[in-house]
Amino acid sequence: MTNISIKKLLEEYPFAAAYFEQNKLTIGGFEDQTFEEFLNHFSEEELEDQAIDKAKLLSDLPLYLDQMRQFLGMENDRLVHSLTILPGHDKSGTAEGFKELTVETSQIISIVGPTGSGKSRLLADIEWTAQNDTPTGRSILINGEVPDMKWRYSSNNKLVAQLSQNMNFVMDLTVVDFLRMHAESRMVQDPQSVIDRIIAAANDLAGEKFELSTPVTSLSGGQSRALMIADTAILSSSPIVLIDEIENAGIDRKKALKLLVTSDKIVLMATHDPLLALMADKRIVIKNGGINHVIYTSEEEKQLLDKLEKMDSLIQTARQELRSGNTLSPDLLAN
């Protein structure tokens, strides 16, 4: 929550204004920056003169917001701001190669490793909020603490939303009925505008557009995935999104990730797609059932990402041409 702009923070937690006032911080003019960026604008002299303790102000803000939400009896779902994985052991019983790994909202973590190495197991440990009670011996903390066991059993206030490669709907509903049911179960104030936003976002992700009246059973693989991603980003209460491979999903993967991240989700995805893996802030490398090491995506890798994106867009264009029944010409490579 400290990664979002002050403006967004105030929209979501209006009482944050009192925190700034109590600490005599004038945030006017800095609304588009994050709280950390705002604090960084002070000179050393100003910090000293005004007795501003940047580190304390930063670490106290999430605590303050949590306490206020609890006090005001607001829903728990938005309270999650970090997920921590504590190490267990690999399939041979060897301790995992990291101390602890914390992921915060709006961060993306990718998980890579050979087939059968344990990527899905890690996602399952997170979903189950493992407490040294799964084959890996890992433990999961939420906001730095042992999580409430309610997360394991609650059906409408789930910690984790899973997006998997196969999204086949079996229910006999149109897209709008499906979304309306979901919006009503979440008791949103203005269901129609939420539904409209989801449809617009889903159509933006999917190659071919679909209508509100389309039965969900007639959606293509890519369309149903796009719908579920948009629904998860905009309407789901789950603060953590786990993605098991979206490479062949027929959707704009980059936009999909951006949509989830700007919705303040913690995103973890198992993937071998270089575009997705490098978009992540950190990359968990799994070997023989254990987290072998964690790689921080370097500047160099991010630069490589630009090149890979250009190559990818070329392949996508070629694919589109083939789909439309055209022939491919060498001009494709000219640009």
Ligand SMILES: Nc1ncnc2c1ncn2[C@@H]1O[C@H](COP(=O)(O)OP(=O)(O)OP(=O)(O)O)[C@@H](O)[C@H]1O
């Ligand atoms: N640390 C561990 N200790 C014991 N068993 C483990 C451990 N990690 C994973 N496993 C088991 O190994 C098997 C393979 O793991 P998993 O399905 O998670 O692999 P994967 O990387 O997702 O494979 P794929 O890429 O094929 O989907 C599973 O039965 C899982 O429960």
